[in-house]
Amino acid sequence: VPADFEDAGKSWHSLATVTVADGTITVTLSEGSDANLYVVADAVRIERVSTDAPTDPPADPVTPPPDDPPAEDPVDPPVNDPVGSAQILDNGDAGFTQTGFTYMNIDQVAGALNGDIHYVRGGSGIATWTFDNLESGEYRIATTWAGKYDNKYNASDAPYTVSDAA
Secondary structure, three states, X not given: OOXXXXXXXXXXXXXXXXXXXXXXXXXXXXXXXXXXXXXXXXXXXXXXXXXXOOOOOOOOOOOOOOOOOOOOOOOOOOXXXXXXXXXXXXXXXXXXEEEOOEEEOOHHHOOOHHHOXXXXXXXXXXXXXXXXXXXXXXXXXXXXXXXXXXXXXXXOOOOEEEEOOO
């Protein structure tokens, strides 16, 4: 599966864009339908792409523009950019939990974020990444995986679930 974008030296695959109102995003991953394939839990990245704050109408009536335009182009006021920097939770960070997955940090997964992964093959498991204390807004969710054998034997149907705990 080709990556959607690159960041932190890794390839990321977009999962969804969600609206967060309660300050939490939870991403879960479970095994695919073919137990002979690997399901790799590496890292999840979130990035706030907009705010959902309501805009209040102006308190003062709008002043009509002057009859004569100004001699110079007006300077645009600075834009309040709602986009925040990205946050990444790796499979070894606080906020990551798993059951049924096995830890791996060998040369074959050196391409993973921080050189390690959790994986499940031939069994069942759940991996969960939880982002807390988020400002309200829309967030783009993406994930990366770098399994053994250049991902040749990774499950392509392992389901990710994204929730905002609302």
